[in-house]
Amino acid sequence: MSDRSTSSAASAASAVSDAQIDEAAALLDAGELVAFPTETVYGLGGDAASPAAVARIYAAKGRPANHPVIVHLAPHGDPQYWAEHLPADAQKLIDAFWPGPLTLILKRAARIPDAVSGGQDSVGLRCPSHPVAQRLLDAFSARRGGHGGVAAPSANRFGHVSPTTAQHVRDEFGGAIHVLDGGACEVGIESTILDLSRGFPALLRPGRVTPREIADVLGVAPRLPDGSDATAPRASGTLKAHYAPSTPLALLPFEALESMLAEASAADTRIALVARVSRAGAWADARNVHFVAAPEDPHVYARELYGLLRALDRADCVRIFVEKLPDTLEWIAVNDRLGRAAAAFEANE
Numbered sequence: 001m002s003d004r005s006t007s008s009a010a011s012a013a014s015a016v017s018d019a020q021i022d023e024a025a026a027l028l029d030a031g032e033l034v035a036f037p038t039e040t041v042y043g044l045g046g047d048a049a050s051p052a053a054v055a056r057i058y059a060a061k062g063r064p065a066n067h068p069v070i071v072h073l074a075p076h077g078d079p080q081y082w083a084e085h086l087p088a089d090a091q092k093l094i095d096a097f098w099p100g101p102l103t104l105i106l107k108r109a110a111r112i113p114d115a116v117s118g119g120q121d122s123v124g125l126r127c128p129s130h131p132v133a134q135r136l137l138d139a140f141s142a143r144r145g146g147h148g149g150v151a152a153p154s155a156n157r158f159g160h161v162s163p164t165t166a167q168h169v170r171d172e173f174g175g176a177i178h179v180l181d182g183g184a185c186e187v188g189i190e191s192t193i194l195d196l197s198r199g200f201p202a203l204l205r206p207g208r209v210t211p212r213e214i215a216d217v218l219g220v221a222p223r224l225p226d227g228s229d230a231t232a233p234r235a236s237g238t239l240k241a242h243y244a245p246s247t248p249l250a251l252l253p254f255e256a257l258e259s260m261l262a263e264a265s266a267a268d269t270r271i272a273l274v275a276r277v278s279r280a281g282a283w284a285d286a287r288n289v290h291f292v293a294a295p296e297d298p299h300v301y302a303r304e305l306y307g308l309l310r311a312l313d314r315a316d317c318v319r320i321f322v323e324k325l326p327d328t329l330e331w332i333a334v335n336d337r338l339g340r341a342a343a344a345f346e347a348n349e
Helices: 003-014 018-028 051-061 090-098 131-143 167-174 212-218 254-266 279-283 298-313 329-346
Strands: 034-037 040-046 068-073 102-107 123-124 149-151 190-193 202-205 249-252 270-276 289-293 317-323
Touching: 018 034, 018 040, 018 131, 034 131, 034 167, 040 131, 040 167, 051 149, 068 131, 068 190, 090 212, 102 329, 131 149, 167 270, 167 298, 212 329, 249 254, 249 329, 254 270, 254 279, 254 289, 254 317, 270 279, 270 298, 279 289, 289 298, 298 329
Parallel strands: 068 123, 102 190, 249 317, 270 289, 270 317
Antiparallel strands: 034 040, 040 149, 068 149, 102 123, 190 202
């Protein structure tokens, strides 16, 4: 993140007053919903220990009841309160990456309602690093004797593009949801999800914390998602179709896009092209092509991705073509999100 954007985010976070934090914590305590910023995306939060509050999250999003949500903990929260057992590997990862964009899937403690887990015996836990999220979680946890947790999937309608600004949340829900505005999210895509509930590490959703970084801490590489792990627990954001804009999106190698671009350029319709400048060539200036230069750096691409997709929905284009990115671990998280966004439209191909 640039110094300028870091400064902007810090300024937005500091503009959230203690009174606003206390008001939001009181709403959570009363079973209401609050949208709040994390370093990844904005979350739609409710009391994780209240099945009624969690049900409000599902209803607001239109989320399937069997699709689990992640419990967000305060910096001094106790993951052992929520988990049946805290494996040694979990503690190593907590020490290395919390607060931060890593969610751990653990066996759920018997005292925790299964609403947050979609009926499974596991629970997803993470501690966000965004200062507004931390202040809110601290305030709510204090109201619950130090054991308050906030269930919070992304603050958008289910399957849609996740929000990375407070305005994105308002665009989704209008004034129906109380929103804490902590500026733009630094990471821009959802947390890495690592399953430790079955005795070995398995990556369920890629994110900013990479498989290589996890392997460096654990001394063993996590199992990567390849579609063959039939015993994996369900986890947030792992359905085949997800993170989709309203405008149909196709993700293909640039060579496979060229014939489609030629057809669109010759027609009286406007299409969007998202590609790195080094690949786009003459198509960047082609007739009827709305070109967006994609970042060359995977972290920057991730941070800008959801805002870009939302902007393209307003660009009066009939279709979005996106260049498939390198099939490497550095790009695994961005390729994951783009692949799921494209999958939402593949049935209509």
